[in-house]
Amino acid sequence: METDILQKNNLLAQRNRGWFEAKGILALNLVSSPGSGKTSLLERTIRELGGRLPVAVIEGDQQTMNDANRIQQAGAPVVQVNTGNGCHLDADMVHRAFRELNPAEDSVLMIENVGNLVCPSLFDLGEAKRVVIMSVTEGEDKPLKYPNMFRSADICVINKIDLLPYLDFDLPKAKEYALQVNHHLTFIDLSVKSGEGFENWINWLMEQAGK
Ligand SMILES: Nc1nc2c(ncn2[C@@H]2O[C@H](COP(=O)(O)OP(=O)(O)O)[C@@H](O)[C@H]2O)c(=O)[nH]1
Ligand SMILES: [Mg+2]
Numbered sequence: 560m561e562t563d564i565l566q567k568n569n570l571l572a573q574r575n576r577g578w579f580e581a582k583g584i585l586a587l588n589l590v591s592s593p594g595s596g597k598t599s600l601l602e603r604t605i606r607e608l609g610g611r612l613p614v615a616v617i618e619g620d621q622q623t624m625n626d627a628n629r630i631q632q633a634g635a636p637v638v639q640v641n642t643g644n645g646c647h648l649d650a651d652m653v654h655r656a657f658r659e660l661n662p663a664e665d666s667v668l669m670i671e672n673v674g675n676l677v678c679p680s681l682f683d684l685g686e687a688k689r690v691v692i693m694s695v696t697e698g699e700d701k702p703l704k705y706p707n708m709f710r711s712a713d714i715c716v717i718n719k720i721d722l723l724p725y726l727d728f729d730l731p732k733a734k735e736y737a738l739q740v741n742h743h744l745t746f747i748d749l750s751v752k753s754g755e756g757f758e759n760w761i762n763w764l765m766e767q768a769g770k
Contacts, residue, residue, distance in 0.1 A: 568682055571650035575685025578657065583665040585768045588684050590708060591692035592701070593674030596718040598626045599751040600692065600760075601669055602633040607761055608667075612768055615662035617670045619648040626671060636660055647678035650685055667768060676705035688767060694719040695726055699733035706740040714745050716760065721750040 579586045589597045598618075605614050616637040618626040627639035638656040640648060653670060662668050670686060672679040691712035693701060696719060702709040709715065715737055717730065730748065737744050747763060749756030 565681060568650050571654060572683035572685040575650055575654055575657065576687075578654075579668065579685060579687070582662070584662055584668050585666075585688075585764075586668040586670065586684070586686045587767075588670045588672060588679075588686035588689045589692060590672045590676070590679045590689060590712070591674060591694075592676055592697055595674075595692045595694040595697065596751050597671045597674070597692055598629055600716065600718065601635075601671060602629055603751050603754075603757065604669075604760070604764070605630070605633040605635045607757065608764070612765065612770060613663045613666035615660050615666055615668050617648075617653060617656045617660065617668065619652070619671055619673045621645070621673060636662070642673055645678075646673055646675055647682050648672050648684060649682050653684045665768075667764065676701065676708045680705075680707040680711045688713040690714050690716060692716045692718055693733065693737075695722055695728040695730070695733075699729050699736060702733070702737035702740050709737050709744065710741045712741065712744060714747065714763070717746060717748045718751055720748050720755060721753040 591597055601616060608614060614635045616630045616635050618637055618639045620626060621642050624639050627637045630637040638660045640652050640656050670684055689712045691708055734746055747759045749760055
């Protein structure tokens, strides 16, 4: 039964990928533990990109409209998906949210997945790139504990580096562990709060969008 669900999801994800490509939309799937800073990263990205690159957002959470409200305040169109008991977004939810959102051609579609490092790793949403966000308050061993998530990601953002002076977090070790499970992974260290390293994220986004 699990394989059936995943196979069906993969087909729908491929269909999403076709829709995104047809409209020239760069779709990114943001995955992380709760609280690592996904919504904060999106808020600052929307503000910093300004008119350079339109951003639309699909927000996934089990409950509440909180993140959608934050994104709306930041100035981007957003659709909130509540998954109830579900611990991840799937391709069909994204398809329906995408139709409602109807993002502009040549824009970026940010999909904030439900916060946890387990279920979202199994479900392709049709994204071009999967971004795993880790924050320095989480401990450096998370890639070893949740290898599927780090294996399925294309890039790893390490957030909250403003807190490094107050913690024992070993940044090189965290990267070494992540590379053990996925040797293709690349890293962007940044602080959404202070802005340190943020230009590397913006540059990566522009490059992915072909700008
Ligand atoms: N110190 C610090 N706190 C941050 C940073 N980025 C996010 N936060 C805080 O982390 C908490 C969780 O952020 P949020 O964006 O809601 O995380 P999400 O659950 O992954 O969407 C909030 O209190 C943010 O203000 C950062 O770079 N540095
Ligand atoms: Mg959030």
